[in-house]
Amino acid sequence: MDPIRKLALFEQNVMPHLPAAYNLARWLTRNDHDAEDLVQEAYLRAFRSFETFQGVDGRAWLLAVVRNTCLTWLRKKGLHPTEEFDERAHSAAEQSTDAESLLLNQAALGSLNDCLEALPLEFREVIVLRELEELSYKEISDIARVPVGTVMSRLARGRKRLQQCLAGALR
Amino acid sequence: MNCETARLLMENNDPALAQHLLSCPSCVIRTRARYYEPPPDLEGRIRQSLRRENSTPAPWRWLAIAAAVLLAASLAWNIALLRSRTIATQLVAANVLSAHLRSLAGTHLLDVPSSDQHTVKPWFNGKLDFSPAVKDLEGFPLLGGRLEYLDGHPAAALVYGRRQHIINLFIWPSATPIAEASETRKGYNLQSWSGNGMVFWAVSDLNQAELRQFVSLYERN
Numbered sequence: 466m467d468p469i470r471k472l473a474l475f476e477q478n479v480m481p482h483l484p485a486a487y488n489l490a491r492w493l494t495r496n497d498h499d500a501e502d503l504v505q506e507a508y509l510r511a512f513r514s515f516e517t518f519q520g521v522d523g524r525a526w527l528l529a530v531v532r533n534t535c536l537t538w539l540r541k542k543g544l545h546p547t548e549e550f551d552e553r554a555h556s557a558a559e560q561s562t563d564a565e566s567l568l569l570n571q572a573a574l575g576s577l578n579d580c581l582e583a584l585p586l587e588f589r590e591v592i593v594l595r596e597l598e599e600l601s602y603k604e605i606s607d608i609a610r611v612p613v614g615t616v617m618s619r620l621a622r623g624r625k626r627l628q629q630c631l632a633g634a635l636r
Numbered sequence: 637m638n639c640e641t642a643r644l645l646m647e648n649n650d651p652a653l654a655q656h657l658l659s660c661p662s663c664v665i666r667t668r669a670r671y672y673e674p675p676p677d678l679e680g681r682i683r684q685s686l687r688r689e690n691s692t693p694a695p696w697r698w699l700a701i702a703a704a705v706l707l708a709a710s711l712a713w714n715i716a717l718l719r720s721r722t723i724a725t726q727l728v729a730a731n732v733l734s735a736h737l738r739s740l741a742g743t744h745l746l747d748v749p750s751s752d753q754h755t756v757k758p759w760f761n762g763k764l765d766f767s768p769a770v771k772d773l774e775g776f777p778l779l780g781g782r783l784e785y786l787d788g789h790p791a792a793a794l795v796y797g798r799r800q801h802i803i804n805l806f807i808w809p810s811a812t813p814i815a816e817a818s819e820t821r822k823g824y825n826l827q828s829w830s831g832n833g834m835v836f837w838a839v840s841d842l843n844q845a846e847l848r849q850f851v852s853l854y855e856r857n
Contacts (some may be wrong), residue, residue, distance in 0.1 A: 508685070597666070
């Protein structure tokens with residue numbers, strides 16, 4: 466591809482999604498400075514592999530690159546243990562708390578961001594992609610490289626954990 | 637109730653909201669979770685780094701450039717080497733011709749006048765650190781031998797005759813072989829070749845065809 470045309474196409478299709486890219490990186494890294502660096506790195510990576518972009522949805526494509534860049538970095542820093550989150554062990558604890566009985570109020574909502582930030586990465590990423598970016602289950606499954614069913618169960622469990630966290634913040 | 641309604645209720649601090657939020661954590665997140673805005677200068681920095689990236693050649697292009705530079709350098713080196721070799725050969729040819737002319741101009745053509753190879757060959761013993769091959773050649777009578785100094789080496793000069801023509805055959809040892817060549821200088825014909833660690837130069841006013849015949853006879857015997 467002609468370099469000038471490639472840059473123009475890239476800026477047209479991918480550049481507008483910078484807010485989404487930054488928001489995802491910021492939620493994954495939980496840190497402004499690292500989010501900035503990683504978004505910049507992700508943009509370079511995306512540009513280098515722009516030939517693989519099929520021209521469907523620049524946002525989902527870019528977010529996949531951002532997500533991979535962030536996870537690689539987190540793993541390298543040892544901040545994201547590679548072993549899978551033990552879902553059964555945690556689900557037992559989840560059921561023991563009756564989240565439904567929680568009366569949410571404005572005070573609880575104040576700690577929402579802290580609670581979301583405290584969620585394990587695999588829940589946090591699907592929640593950000595679903596609730597903040599409003600991507601489809603299929604798009605999230607492509608980005609997170611897990612089956613759609615896993616996306617849905619992680620979303621459900623993530624939401625529940627969030628409720629529990631908010632309940633804890635109220636007590 | 638959808639999230640948009642929930643957002644409106646929330647903005648108005650409506651108590652119905654709490655009821656809805658109980659059943660919809662998704663709405664809480666959508667309406668209350670922070671959406672981080674990129675710092676204002678980030679886009680500019682990204683655009684800048686993309687422009688830089690676009691103007692730097694790809695890695696394979698760097699390789700190609702490096703290869704081209706190497707090729708050019710090795711070509712230049714080889715041409716320089718070839719030229720210096722050619723110049724060196726030219727210098728030797730000039731010296732060989734001078735030696736031939738000197739031998740004809742004065743009285744010093746032969747140190748050992750003899751048509752007998754078994755007299756000429758032993759004469760070089762002790763005068764040279766090598767033993768030149770002295771050969772009887774049909775149609776080119778051996779006239780004798782002489783000591784010379786050529787290309788920084790003591791050299792053997794074997795003198796042969798052909799009718800009224802004199803042929804000087806210069807021989808000296810050399811570690812670097814030379815390519816077989818013939819040339820004409822100032823009306824004299826020169827032929828050079830190497831073999832068995834020796835360099836040979838034949839020079840004469842004899843025509844080129846007969847000189848070539850002389851050389852091939854010497855080489856064959």
